[in-house]
Amino acid sequence: MTRPWRPKLVALDIDGTLVDDQGVMRDDVAEAVRRVLDAEVPVVLATGRSWHGTQPIFDQLGLPPGMAVASNGAVVVDYPPMTVRRQVTFDPSDVIEKVQRLAPEALIAVEDIGRGYRLTGEFPAGDLSGELVLQSAEELAASPVSRVIIRDPERSEQEFLDLAQRLGLHGVSYFIGWSAWLDIAPEGIDKSSGLTEVVAAYGIDPAEVLALGDGRNDIEMLTWAGRGVAMGQAPDEVKAVADAVTAPFDVGGTAAELGRWFPG
DSSP states (O other): OOOOOOOSEEEEOSBTTTBOTTSOOOHHHHHHHHHHHHTTOOEEEBOSSOHHHHHHHHHHHTOOSEEEEEGGGTEEEEETTTEEEEEOOBOOHHHHHHHHHHOTTSEEEEEETTTEEEESSOOOTTSOOSEEEEOOHHHHTTSOBSOEEEEOTTSOHHHHHHHHHHHTOOSEEEEEOSSSEEEEEETTOSHHHHHHHHHHHHTOOGGGEEEEEOSGGGHHHHHHSSEEEEOTTSOHHHHHHSSEEOOOGGGTHHHHHHHHHSOO
């Protein structure tokens, strides 16, 4: 007799899955995550945020010591105390040169793990967290980084999709955000690649993972997991690859999906 499927690990995106666009976590989300932990099932954050922006959510949820996947999979940490378990970097000089040539007005930032960002100009308030250091594009391009962020608040989402095509990005992975935001990571790196290291450490098969997310940078994670669930507000291309679609975040979609497997 086949035993019914039940997740042995839960992987959760943060923005749009655990918190709203103001960074506020619903009470039902916190309670649902607590039920997962009470069932002794690991909860792993898998986010495009830097570790600096991820740690407050880890602490708010009261997660036990364990791993987290940050920077779209380029960084995997053990916490607490924070130890970088994996960091994948690439040479950003070609990408930065192309951006300067094709979109000279765009803002560029590179991540300093655990500290903040180095950036060519001021990003909109709330976009980035940690120490923010202004540098020239040449300084940003001078050493390997875990990711490059391109931001142009004046461009529409479609204009940014067109820019990504014009950049002709090869040898890297890239993820287009909800607005005029482009995340560029080392080739082959995404949330699923970071989670692969996590599940190997736990001795869990990806087929035993429940994953929730709402962004284009969640597509690989949702297709990798045994059950990948898109939030109701996700773009159509994210919903298309998911095993299921839950309700939007603002009407309790996260808690509903977690409650399916870990009822109150």
